[in-house]
Amino acid sequence: AKARGRNGYSFYAPSMTGEGVERLRLETFLRRSIEKDEVFLNYQPQVEIDTGRLVGVEALVRWNHPELGPVPPVRFIPLAEDTGFINQLGKWVLFEACRQMVRWQADGLYVPKIAVNLSAKQFERGSIVNMVSAILRETGLEPQRLQLEVTESVIMNTGDALVFINDLHSIGVGLAIDDFGTGYSSLAYLKQLPVQTLKIDRSFIKDISTDPNDEAIAIAIIQLGKSMNLSVIAEGVETEEQAAFLLRHGCYLAQGYYYSRPVLSGDLLTRWRPKP
Numbered sequence: 001a002k003a004r005g006r007n008g009y010s011f012y013a014p015s016m017t018g019e020g021v022e023r024l025r026l027e028t029f030l031r032r033s034i035e036k037d038e039v040f041l042n043y044q045p046q047v048e049i050d051t052g053r054l055v056g057v058e059a060l061v062r063w064n065h066p067e068l069g070p071v072p073p074v075r076f077i078p079l080a081e082d083t084g085f086i087n088q089l090g091k092w093v094l095f096e097a098c099r100q101m102v103r104w105q106a107d108g109l110y111v112p113k114i115a116v117n118l119s120a121k122q123f124e125r126g127s128i129v130n131m132v133s134a135i136l137r138e139t140g141l142e143p144q145r146l147q148l149e150v151t152e153s154v155i156m157n158t159g160d161a162l163v164f165i166n167d168l169h170s171i172g173v174g175l176a177i178d179d180f181g182t183g184y185s186s187l188a189y190l191k192q193l194p195v196q197t198l199k200i201d202r203s204f205i206k207d208i209s210t211d212p213n214d215e216a217i218a219i220a221i222i223q224l225g226k227s228m229n230l231s232v233i234a235e236g237v238e239t240e241e242q243a244a245f246l247l248r249h250g251c252y253l254a255q256g257y258y259y260s261r262p263v264l265s266g267d268l269l270t271r272w273r274p275k276p
């Protein structure tokens with residue numbers, strides 16, 4: 001395939017499609033993103049629906065490349081997972097998130113909890129409990145204030161996930177199942193896991209008041225959470241109507257654009273720090 005190089009000249013790469021070249025370029029950039037200070041975190045508030053009280057935040061990684069501009073996580077997270085870079089990135093995210101919690105507190109904002117996403121790959125290198133506890137120790141964040149988010153497929157597809165998750169539980173770190181309802185249908189694993197929170201996937205919330213199937217699924221998840229004594233949070237809440245529906249059906253926590261988009265740490269402070 002012929003591709004146009006950065007300086008306008010063409011080169012021939014027999015084994016590579018244009019897509020392959022693009023991917024390689026992205027991969028090369030991504031590998032240097034941390035050292036070049038191009039990655040940062042956004043934080044999305046999690047609120048109690050009836051009071052509007054801030055109960056936590058979810059940390060979401062952002063990558064802004066000088067040439068490419070902002071690259072969305074859906075593009076670079078899978079690449080980071082494929083290349084193994086996710087281990088470095090994941091560690092950076094975790095450290096930054098924990099450190100930010102302590103900073104907010106010093107600045108007069110107590111954020112009860114922070115949720116951090118974990119990829120399957122981060123479980124494959126052996127126990128991640130050492131990494132997590134080192135970061136907690138270094139930053140001084142209480143383990144109870146950290147909640148790790150994993151999807152159902154991470155749990156089902158990772159051989160020793162159960163062992164590692166139990167290790168994390170034993171040091172006091174919380175666990176949430178992300179995108180709940182979109183993964184494996186087997187619920188048996190829920191019983192064996194020290195999980196505290198289910199996050200109802202955004203796809204069920206989107207048409208909650210118009211699509212009877214989504215409505216039924218959301219209600220079923222809320223009920224399941226209740227009967228298993230888990231806390232349930234809805235993600236992707238964009239309207240007052242959705243929030244009202246959730247509250248009516250016993251889901252008390254929500255996250256979504258209706259409350260706030262993911263924001264920079266300073267903006268979170270401005271909006272949520274109690275006024276003197």
Ligand code: C2E
Nearest residue numbers: 060061073074077093117118119236237238256257258262
């Ligand atoms: P996720 O964990 O399910 O995160 C929620 C995504 O939904 C975020 O997208 C967030 O910005 C978006 N969102 C929140 N509220 C709304 C809403 O009301 N409406 C709509 N349409 N979207 C909403 P984002 O930040 O682009 O992240 C996408 C995915 O990338 C995340 O999905 C997560 O799977 C992954 N990701 C992000 N940060 C990290 C990270 O630090 N580590 C890992 N392993 N994955 C991450």
Ligand code: CA
Nearest residue numbers: 058117149178
């Ligand atoms: Ca998440």
Ligand code: CA
Nearest residue numbers: 178179199235
């Ligand atoms: Ca999610």
Ligand code: CA
Nearest residue numbers: 178179201202
């Ligand atoms: Ca998702």
